[in-house]
Amino acid sequence: MKFLVFVEQRDTVIKKSSCETVRAARNLADVLGAECIAVLIGSGVEAGAPGLGQYGASRVLVLDDPALAKHSSTAYARAIASVAAAEAADIVFLPASQMGKDLAPRVAVKLHAGLAADCIALRADNGTIIATRPVYAGKALLDVRVTSPVKVFTLRPNVFPATVAQGTATVQKADVALSPDDFGAVVTNVDVAVGRPDVTEADIVVSGGRGMKAPEHFALIEALAEVLRAGVGASRAVVDAGWRPHDEQVGQTGKTVSPALYIACGISGAVQHLAGMSSSKYIVAINKDKDAPIFQAADYGIVGDVFEILPELTAQLKQTLGT
Amino acid sequence: MKIVVCVNHVPDTETRVKVGADGLSIDRTGVNFMLAPYDEIAVEEALRMREKFAGDVTVMSLGNEKHKETLRKALAMGADKAILLKDDGVRDSHGVAAGLAAALKPLAPDVILFGKQSIDYDDAQVGTLVAEMLSLPSVGVAVKIDIQDRKAVCVREIEGGHEIVELKLPAVFLAQKGLNDPRYPSLKGIMAAKNKPIEEQIALAAAPLVETVAMRTPPAKAAGRIVGTDKSAVSELIRLLHEEAKVI
Ligand SMILES: Cc1cc2nc3c(=O)[nH]c(=O)nc-3n(C[C@H](O)[C@H](O)[C@H](O)COP(=O)(O)OP(=O)(O)OC[C@H]3O[C@@H](n4cnc5c(N)ncnc54)[C@H](O)[C@@H]3O)c2cc1C
Ligand SMILES: Nc1ncnc2c1ncn2[C@@H]1O[C@H](COP(=O)(O)O)[C@@H](O)[C@H]1O
Numbered sequence: 290m291k292f293l294v295f296v297e298q299r300d301t302v303i304k305k306s307s308c309e310t311v312r313a314a315r316n317l318a319d320v321l322g323a324e325c326i327a328v329l330i331g332s333g334v335e336a337g338a339p340g341l342g343q344y345g346a347s348r349v350l351v352l353d354d355p356a357l358a359k360h361s362s363t364a365y366a367r368a369i370a371s372v373a374a375a376e377a378a379d380i381v382f383l384p385a386s387q388m389g390k391d392l393a394p395r396v397a398v399k400l401h402a403g404l405a406a407d408c409i410a411l412r413a414d415n416g417t418i419i420a421t422r423p424v425y426a427g428k429a430l431l432d433v434r435v436t437s438p439v440k441v442f443t444l445r446p447n448v449f450p451a452t453v454a455q456g457t458a459t460v461q462k463a464d465v466a467l468s469p470d471d472f473g474a475v476v477t478n479v480d481v482a483v484g485r486p487d488v489t490e491a492d493i494v495v496s497g498g499r500g501m502k503a504p505e506h507f508a509l510i511e512a513l514a515e516v517l518r519a520g521v522g523a524s525r526a527v528v529d530a531g532w533r534p535h536d537e538q539v540g541q542t543g544k545t546v547s548p549a550l551y552i553a554c555g556i557s558g559a560v561q562h563l564a565g566m567s568s569s570k571y572i573v574a575i576n577k578d579k580d581a582p583i584f585q586a587a588d589y590g591i592v593g594d595v596f597e598i599l600p601e602l603t604a605q606l607k608q609t610l611g612t
Numbered sequence: 613m614k615i616v617v618c619v620n621h622v623p624d625t626e627t628r629v630k631v632g633a634d635g636l637s638i639d640r641t642g643v644n645f646m647l648a649p650y651d652e653i654a655v656e657e658a659l660r661m662r663e664k665f666a667g668d669v670t671v672m673s674l675g676n677e678k679h680k681e682t683l684r685k686a687l688a689m690g691a692d693k694a695i696l697l698k699d700d701g702v703r704d705s706h707g708v709a710a711g712l713a714a715a716l717k718p719l720a721p722d723v724i725l726f727g728k729q730s731i732d733y734d735d736a737q738v739g740t741l742v743a744e745m746l747s748l749p750s751v752g753v754a755v756k757i758d759i760q761d762r763k764a765v766c767v768r769e770i771e772g773g774h775e776i777v778e779l780k781l782p783a784v785f786l787a788q789k790g791l792n793d794p795r796y797p798s799l800k801g802i803m804a805a806k807n808k809p810i811e812e813q814i815a816l817a818a819a820p821l822v823e824t825v826a827m828r829t830p831p832a833k834a835a836g837r838i839v840g841t842d843k844s845a846v847s848e849l850i851r852l853l854h855e856e857a858k859v860i
Contacts, residue, residue, distance in 0.1 A: 360775065362740075363749055387770045391752045394709075394740035403706055403821025406735050419825060424733050428629035429638065431733075432825040473749030474779040481773030490771050493859070517860065535755070535790035536769055541625050541731060542649045542789055550859040561625045571857045572836070573849065579838070587836040589852055591845045601843040605850055610860070 290323035293378035295369050295396075296341060296349075297388045298329065299481070303337050305490065306384035306446035308344045313411060313449040314382045315345025320413045323379070326350060328372050328463060330365055332358035335460065342458030344451060350376075350463040356472070360388055363473035366395035371465045373400055378439070380418070385443035386489075393443045403435040409448045409568070418442075426541040426564030446489060447547045448568075488539060491520030493550045494569070496539055498524035498562075500555020500576060500595055504532035509599040510554060516603055516612045522546065522566075524556050540565035555595045558583025575599070613667035615658045616721040617691070618712055618742070619651040621675055621682040622732040629829065636824045647682045650727025652689075654787035656794040657757065658725050659690045665759070668692040670719070674711045674815050676700050687805035688797035694808065697815035704820035705733070709741035711817030717746060721782060722762075728753045728786040743784035750784035751777045755791050 292314045296307040311327055318325040327346035329338050331353065338349040352368050369392060373381050381396055383389035385407045397404040409430075410421035419432050420442055435441075488494050495517065497510040507521075514521045523533035525540055539546055541564040551569035555576060556562060563586050566572070574587035575598050584590045591598055606612075623629075624644045632639040647655075658669045671686040673679040674697040683694035697711050716724060724746075726739030736752075743750035751757070755774070756767035762781045767774050769788055797805070839845045839852065853860045 362752070366744070387753060387768075390736050391740065391750075394705075394737040395744040397706070397737075398741055398744040403704065404737055404741075405822055406705075406737055422734075423830075424827075425623065425627070425629045425638070426625075426731060426734065427830065428627075429631065429827055429829050431827050434823050434825055435821060436823050437821040474751060474777055474783075476775045477778050478776040479770070479773065481770070485772075487772035538789065550853065550857070564625075567830075567833075571853070571859050573853070574836070584836060584838070586833065588857065589849055590836055590838045591849060592838055592841045593843070593845070597843050598846065601846045602849070605846055606860070609850060609854075 290321055291376055291378045292318050292323050292325045293373050293376060293381045294325065294327045294346065295381065295383040295389065295392065296327050296329045297384055297386055298331050298334050298337060301331060301334050301337060304384065304386065305451055306386050308451035309446065309449040310382050310384045310444045311341055311344040311346050312452050313444055317411055317413060317418065321416065326376060326378070327458070328352070328369060330357055330368055338460040339458055342456040343453045345454070345456060346458045349458045349460050351460060352463040352465055356467070359476040359479065361472050361475045362391045362395060364467055364471040366392050366399065367467060367471045368463070368465045369396050370399035372463050375464065380439070381441045383441070383443045385445045389443050393441055397441040400439045400441070401437060402439040402441045403437040404441040404443070405433050405435050406443050407445050408442055409445050411442070423568070427545070427567055428564065445547065485514065486518070486520045488520040488522045488537065488546050489544050492548055493517045493519035494522045494546055494548045495519045495552045495554065496522035496524065496556060497527060497554045498556030499526040501527065507533065509595065513552070513599055513603045516606045516610060518612070524562050553583050553587070554599060556583055557581050558586055613661060613665040613723060614719065614721045615661055615667060615723045615725065616670045616672055616716060616719060617651070617654050617658045617686065617725045618738070619655065619671050619673050619682055619686055620648045620727070620730045620732070621645050621673060621679040622648045622730055625731060631827050631829060636827050638827070645678065645681065647685045648727050648730050650729060650787050650789070652794045653789065653791050654725040654727050655686045655689050655691060656792045657787055660792065661723060661759065670695060672697065672712065672715060674699055674708050674817060680810055683810055684805050685797065687808045688802045689795060690801055692808070694810040696810055696812050698812055699815035699817050701817060702820065703817055704822040705735045705737045705741060706821045707818045709738050709745060711815040712738070713742045713745035714816040715813060716742065723781060724748070724784045726784065726786045728788045739784055739786040748782055748784050749779040750786065751779065752786045753788040754785050755788050757785055757791070
């Protein structure tokens with residue numbers, strides 16, 4: 290058996306979610322006796338290829354082309370599917386990142402494969418693979434099996450560990466010829482805010498809700514996020530009020546996050562909010578209402594006023610962490 | 613401009629999910645269904661495109677008779693006509709996408725809109741599957757769509773920022789929150805929707821490629837610990853996060 294893992298890079302930097310995906314694929318490959326190959330696409334990306342060995346790739350196929358410097362769902366999907374076909378890969382893995390979600394359905398159609406999306410666990414069962422994926426915003430879990438000969442899986446970021454081990458990967462050029470017709474949709478520009486991590490990628494997320502009372506008080510949330518090097522999230526109530534941008538909304542109609550630590554400040558814990566963050570490893574709630582539903586979901590709670598607790602927490606963490 | 617919006621009929625977000633007797637899907641008793649929130653944004657975007665470029669808006673849904681409720685809602689918002697692709701089968705995203713693609717092809721729309729994801733199976737794949745099946749370019753998680761001279765310049769959300777994506781019509785767009793604020797159907801719209809046609813076709817949906825083995829609810833979490841009720845609790849919280857949870 291052969292596994293092929295798509296490795297996402299932005300500005301030649303390989304994303305952590307892809308390292309997680311390579312490692313998860315390799316762990317499964319070891320159980321099933323499969324080879325684990327990575328495919329790296331972009332411009333000037335070759336230098337990063339050998340390093341994928343430490344996450345478990347035995348070979349890395351590199352497609353280095355200036356035309357592929359920026360994402361193009363149509364061209365990237367063509368390239369991945371060509372490599373998968375040439376290698377006769379049985380399974381293609383991608384991170385369930387925004388780029389992975391843009392590519393996986395196209396790759397699946399090209400390979401006549403079923404796609405199990407946004408998996409949070411994978412296990413081998415009698416030579417096949419059972420994947421677990423959350424549905425209904427995490428209110429239920431499905432165990433699924435892909436029945437087509439070739440299979441595609443996307444793995445949710447921040448769930449599988451990107452464990453490092455000794456290992457080197459051989460690097461080869463991928464033999465793919467793209468034509469101008471393959472560039473049906475092209476990215477012409479990217480703006481990524483530097484500094485603060487995105488909520489879907491951050492190890493720690495600090496979120497604020499209506500209990501913060503006014504947009505300017507999010508300075509307290511940002512200060513805490515700063516010392517923890519955390520992402521900033523928000524409830525829908527404050528996004529709808531225009532206090533925070535849409536891309537910070539966590540929940541059923543916002544982003545799904547699974548950081549190691551989620552700190553909810555002045556958030557009541559409505560079911561639609563819990564849907565987006567309940568898979569966080571640890572949850573801290575700060576709310577002045579002891580009956581707020583967020584305390585049911587939290588591992589640790591402080592029943593108190595955010596305006597009293599947050600400055601104290603930030604100050605003490607600053608001392609402890611020296612950040 | 614010919615615009616088609618694919619809409620799904622999903623359990624409302626307040627639904628308390630219980631596993632049904634088959635062990636494979638939810639217990640539907642007492643569950644309210646609604647037009648999926650992202651699909652509502654897609655319908656709104658279609659209406660705005662029609663306002664700008666003229667043309668017509670068709671809404672399409674694949675599923676059982678009940679999907680008519682959702683189609684009616686989209687008609688009440690202002691869509692011109694609706695198509696129900698009748699299907700009672702157990703489908704995966706691939707099966708649904710195959711049925712939608714087969715029905716979309718003869719219509720040859722200039723623009724096909726989807727929600728970025730349904731809120732039932734949270735698959736986020738049907739729109740892009742359809743695009744690939746029809747060999748059309750697509751933009752996922754679009755927060756801005758600007759069309760001029762049959763060329764679209766879109767803003768799409770990515771981790772920590774945005775991408776500008778360019779593509780030519782015909783094309784597929786997946787609506788993300790932030791694209792617009794969907795209108796509420798007016799009373800006039802609701803009345804008018806009663807007289808708008810819902811065409812019925814037999815869906816040409818495909819057999820599933822992903823099979824559900826089991827559905828379960830996640831293990832209930834043990835009640836958390838209240839560390840304290842004022843700022844004297846802060847140092848204990850930090851100790852717990854450091855020593856017990858080991859997350860800082
Ligand atoms: C279709 C649909 C989709 C939705 N999707 C989402 C979604 O994706 N994400 C989401 O978040 N919501 C979503 N919602 C909205 C959700 O139902 C809630 O309305 C929302 O989450 C409430 O936000 P909140 O907790 O900030 O506000 P509130 O519910 O008003 O809670 C504010 C909390 O702050 C506390 N508080 C007040 N003052 C202080 C203080 N000084 N110190 C400490 N605590 C204080 C209060 O005790 C209260 O618990 C959705 C709703 C629907 C119908
Ligand atoms: N049964 C359906 N009928 C019509 N459109 C659908 C159906 N299921 C999903 N869609 C569309 O595909 C999008 C993504 O769905 P999903 O891949 O299931 O998350 C939805 O937002 C709808 O626009």
